């Protein structure tokens with residue numbers, strides 16, 4: 700098992716946001732975590748990334764408990780998070796953003812990272828010296844993913860990669876996610892767009908009020924009546940005339 704989260708609780712001060720969350724991720728899988736606003740999806744990713752300190756339970760990565768470790772150390776161990784809302788540095792160029800993503804890596808790895816980023820996303824090469832803040836939303840999402848890949852992670856965590864994107868760009872981003880997995884990167888995908896997420900995911904977990912309430916293969920969750928009515932409703936409702 701690449702990642703094994705056991706009985707994780709997470710807190711913001713006295714407010715408990717995760718309750719007894721257990722999730723397993725095998726090497727090479729895409730795992731989708733779906734749930735409504737405020738369910739605890741980002742909190743789960745942030746707990747793994749080390750940016751939420753007040754946690755209990757276990758987060759085993761390659762059998763080592765990384766819970767409570769420094770975020771930079773967790774990145775160094777091969778886990779990278781691509782945060783919600785992209786959060787590119789708007790006043791840095793595309794290339795400088797990529798360099799920032801590789802700040803823990805050596806010069807050679809950064810050079811190789813540019814090459815990988817530019818071959819995967821040719822538009823970023825065309826815009827290498829443009830301010831990231833002037834890119835379109837979809838291009839910024841590509842940059843955020845490319846920046847996360849600069850350290851060649853083993854596990855990539857994507858928080859709402861399709862947020863605010865047009866249907867066309869959303870499809871493109873999901874194609875990119877599938878390609879990244881084919882290259883051997885394991886992925887945890889947090890999405891409001893449950894249909895898309897479960898379509899690419901090997902397995903999915905459903906989180907509600909900070910607790911995992913269901914888990915199955917992506918295909919089975921897409922067929923599950925309860926899940927459909929709660930999270931995939933718009934797909935099945937007939938159009939109102």
Ligand SMILES: Nc1ncnc2c1ncn2[C@@H]1O[C@H](COP(=O)(O)OP(=O)(O)OP(=O)(O)O)[C@@H](O)[C@H]1O
Nearest residue numbers: 711714716734735736737738739740741742743783
């Ligand atoms: N910095 C914080 N301080 C206090 N409470 C927080 C903080 N961040 C999140 N929370 C609370 O923790 C709970 C889980 O939030 P979280 O952001 O993980 O949900 P989410 O599933 O990612 O939702 P969304 O899809 O809206 O981003 C919510 O009740 C939220 O209000």
